[in-house]
Amino acid sequence: MLSPAPKNAPLDAALFRRKLSTWYRAHARVLPWRNVTDPYRTWLSEVMLQQTRVAAVIEHYQHFLRRFPTILALALAPEAEVLASWSGLGYYRRARMLHKAAKFVTEELGGALPSTSVELRTLPGIGEYTSAAIASIAFGESIAVVDGNVERVLLRLTGRPEKRDASGRAFVQQQASALVPNRRISKRANAAGDHNQAMMELGATICLPKAPLCLNCPVYSMCRTRGEHLTPPRKVQLSRPAAYLLSLRKRGTNTEVLLQLRTEDASLMPGMYELPPLPQDSVQGREPMLRLRHAITNTNYYVQVYAPSGPQDRGLRRSVPAAKNDLHWIQTNRLATRPLTGLTRKVLQRLGVMTVHLPKLPATKTPSHPA
Numbered sequence: 001m002l003s004p005a006p007k008n009a010p011l012d013a014a015l016f017r018r019k020l021s022t023w024y025r026a027h028a029r030v031l032p033w034r035n036v037t038d039p040y041r042t043w044l045s046e047v048m049l050q051q052t053r054v055a056a057v058i059e060h061y062q063h064f065l066r067r068f069p070t071i072l073a074l075a076l077a078p079e080a081e082v083l084a085s086w087s088g089l090g091y092y093r094r095a096r097m098l099h100k101a102a103k104f105v106t107e108e109l110g111g112a113l114p115s116t117s118v119e120l121r122t123l124p125g126i127g128e129y130t131s132a133a134i135a136s137i138a139f140g141e142s143i144a145v146v147d148g149n150v151e152r153v154l155l156r157l158t159g160r161p162e163k164r165d166a167s168g169r170a171f172v173q174q175q176a177s178a179l180v181p182n183r184r185i186s187k188r189a190n191a192a193g194d195h196n197q198a199m200m201e202l203g204a205t206i207c208l209p210k211a212p213l214c215l216n217c218p219v220y221s222m223c224r225t226r227g228e229h230l231t232p233p234r235k236v237q238l239s240r241p242a243a244y245l246l247s248l249r250k251r252g253t254n255t256e257v258l259l260q261l262r263t264e265d266a267s268l269m270p271g272m273y274e275l276p277p278l279p280q281d282s283v284q285g286r287e288p289m290l291r292l293r294h295a296i297t298n299t300n301y302y303v304q305v306y307a308p309s310g311p312q313d314r315g316l317r318r319s320v321p322a323a324k325n326d327l328h329w330i331q332t333n334r335l336a337t338r339p340l341t342g343l344t345r346k347v348l349q350r351l352g353v354m355t356v357h358l359p360k361l362p363a364t365k366t367p368s369h370p371a
């Protein structure tokens with residue numbers, strides 16, 4: 001077995017890039033937003049991928065693009081429709097900002113997304129990470145992208161302990177910038193974009209947080225820690241119980257479900273519909289019709305759903321603390337067009353109240369970036 005690279009030897013950037021790029025070309029996952037030429041698709045994928053699993057994004061990305069295939073289509077849509085298409089992905093502020101930015105691009109920039117990281121950062125919801133990702137992947141700008149995966153790879157590679165302060169961030173940024181290909185020395189216009197994607201792919205599939213697959217790592221011979229680097233423990237997961245009411249009624253041939261509209265000034269998910277929450281003491285001794293676990297960031301919600309099923313349950317509806325004006329009967333066949341919280345969507349689908357069709361995009365031609 002090779003001994004680890006000496007602690008103080010500088011990283012050979014050219015060798016590192018070669019090893020990484022050879023590995024990436026052979027092992028990159030096939031994902032619908034890879035090798036696309038439309039910057040809007042790159043932008044959308046980068047926003048959706050923030051704090052969200054790749055598998056969940058694949059499903060929503062395709063559905064969203066079918067509904068809003070261009071920046072213009074997104075800009076012209078009502079916000080409620082954008083939120084409805086985002087339903088299930090969580091962090092709805094991302095959808096609101098994306099919509100706002102699409103309007104700005106359409107109304108002020110002639111419909112074309114800016115092509116540099118500096119200009120991209122002037123758009124709503126686009127910060128340092130997203131601007132660098134779009135600029136490098138869609139436009140070939142030589143700028144490093146640093147997400148959690150890249151940070152972990154660089155810290156392990158260099159053997160530097162993780163520090164969550166400004167000096168720690170500056171170190172990671174400097175290391176990432178030193179490795180990213182410079183467009184002037186590269187024959188390939190998208191070398192920086194490919195490199196950034198390869199770094200993130202390495203962190204996501206090989207240099208895993210708990211058990212890195214070092215023996216499969218393309219830069220094993222250059223790594224100074226090889227799995228020995230401590231990753232700080234994740235924040236403790238919290239557990240919370242949550243109870244909701246499922247109330248259905250018939251109106252003619254339609255079935256309606258009672259939902260609560262979260263107020264516009266709510267700190268979380270304003271303007272979204274959810275099943276009316278019930279106080280815990282109102283459900284003592286009752287048997288729920290559904291139990292499920294729903295994780296949001298570092299909290300596991302143990303959700304129980306109750307439905308009035310007889311005269312003894314009539315009080316359940318009266319236990320809902322929401323104001324009457326915030327409660328709405330919504331036809332179940334219109335639920336797909338309403339902005340539902342992810343949990344409400346999950347419950348209604350699980351109980352067969354809502355069926356959602358997420359149509360697959362037809363196989364699209366995804367030409368490569370120009371060589």
Ligand code: SF4
Nearest residue numbers: 207212214217223227
């Ligand atoms: S050798 Fe292991 S620890 Fe080092 S970069 Fe590769 S996967 Fe990560």
